[in-house]
Amino acid sequence: MTFKVFVDGQEGTTGLRIHEYLAARTDIEVLKIDADKRKDPAERARLLNAADVAFLCLPDAASREAAAMITNPNTCLIDASTAHRTVPGWSFGLPELARGQRDAIRASKRIANPGCHASAFILAVRPLVDAGLLPRDAAVSATSITGYSGGGKSMIAEYEQQPLPVHLQAPRPYGLGLKHKHLPEMMAHTGLATPPVFMPIVSSFYKGLAVSVPLQLSQLAAGATPEAVHAALAAHYAGERFIRVMPLRDAATLEGGFFDVQACNDTNRVDIFVFASDTQALVIARLDNLGKGASGAAVQSMNVHLGVEESLGLV
Numbered sequence: 001m002t003f004k005v006f007v008d009g010q011e012g013t014t015g016l017r018i019h020e021y022l023a024a025r026t027d028i029e030v031l032k033i034d035a036d037k038r039k040d041p042a043e044r045a046r047l048l049n050a051a052d053v054a055f056l057c058l059p060d061a062a063s064r065e066a067a068a069m070i071t072n073p074n075t076c077l078i079d080a081s082t083a084h085r086t087v088p089g090w091s092f093g094l095p096e097l098a099r100g101q102r103d104a105i106r107a108s109k110r111i112a113n114p115g116c117h118a119s120a121f122i123l124a125v126r127p128l129v130d131a132g133l134l135p136r137d138a139a140v141s142a143t144s145i146t147g148y149s150g151g152g153k154s155m156i157a158e159y160e161q162q163p164l165p166v167h168l169q170a171p172r173p174y175g176l177g178l179k180h181k182h183l184p185e186m187m188a189h190t191g192l193a194t195p196p197v198f199m200p201i202v203s204s205f206y207k208g209l210a211v212s213v214p215l216q217l218s219q220l221a222a223g224a225t226p227e228a229v230h231a232a233l234a235a236h237y238a239g240e241r242f243i244r245v246m247p248l249r250d251a252a253t254l255e256g257g258f259f260d261v262q263a264c265n266d267t268n269r270v271d272i273f274v275f276a277s278d279t280q281a282l283v284i285a286r287l288d289n290l291g292k293g294a295s296g297a298a299v300q301s302m303n304v305h306l307g308v309e310e311s312l313g314l315v
């Protein structure tokens, strides 16, 4: 059986990477839009409605427009943008989120995939909330280090200037208004009642991302230990093909004591670490922002939705 797939935003960073995944598939027929009609609403609407699955790899406003163009009840939309991640009627495209999430993605014709920072944060935190270790009203903070491809074509062009301006050569914290667009989905899909204080940092490497969540053990449920934090994560992701919970205090993965944020690149994998002292823990989730952070995750959502092997085409 062959499925018809259209990528709206096929020339963008996420869309191009999805195309690379699809090119290797024999079960997919890719519907292409002529280059000069990429933004033609009538042609987009025709192809969106001809598709079994349409990926939206667009700015938020264009994603909302695309969703409004759908008249075919069989078209399944998988939206990579921020537009629908907490909108009722849309399923969150993170199969590992909780029991039942795969069934929701399978049944839904509207799937909103997580943001790259949010994917890592949610995967690090949700099991701790579900296990009762992290109270829902906890005051949590998080830092994300990310490559510049997370900012799409415009940020890639900025970072690929030659020579690279000095201010772009060092890591750059941003989102300092503390209203990053991923905060709503971070709360909605972890169950936290308060938004985390979240600081992303973009730096001069192409891709790779790691979100760190520091925890004072005294702020967790009574008696919580690093072992309990690690065990909750390991139990939540047992049997998950794309999520590896690394050994507690996994010094062996550090290079001379340093953490490698690029080590999941070119995979759909998320590695989760728990580093700890007697009184504190640091949970780190690492992924490829264009893999499990965007395009790989979108293909995984499609596979789950279509009921084909979930790992097809993904490593």
Ligand SMILES: NC(=O)C1=CN([C@@H]2O[C@H](COP(=O)(O)OP(=O)(O)OC[C@H]3O[C@@H](n4cnc5c(N)ncnc54)[C@H](OP(=O)(O)O)[C@@H]3O)[C@@H](O)[C@H]2O)C=CC1
Pocket: 008, 009, 010, 011, 012, 013, 014, 015, 038, 039, 040, 056, 057, 058, 059, 060, 062, 080, 081, 082, 114, 115, 116, 149, 150, 151, 152, 153, 154, 289, 290, 293, 294
């Ligand atoms: N990059 C990443 O790591 C991640 C990105 N995302 C999200 O995925 C979406 C796409 O991001 P990304 O690929 O990085 O962005 P890019 O800027 O690289 O690509 C967006 C593409 O959409 C096209 N486009 C803009 N408006 C329209 C329109 N009205 N009709 C058709 N096409 C249009 C652009 O055209 P043109 O080429 O002319 O500019 C461009 O090719 C965004 O919402 C982003 O936030 C999500 C997770 C991670």
Ligand SMILES: CC(=O)N[C@@H](CCC(=O)OP(=O)(O)O)C(=O)O
Pocket: 080, 081, 082, 114, 115, 116, 117, 146, 147, 148, 149, 150, 151, 155, 181, 182, 200, 202
């Ligand atoms: C480096 C950089 O700018 N990253 C983007 C997030 C990329 C992402 O996940 O995008 P969406 O939520 O838009 O889908 C940011 O922090 O806004």
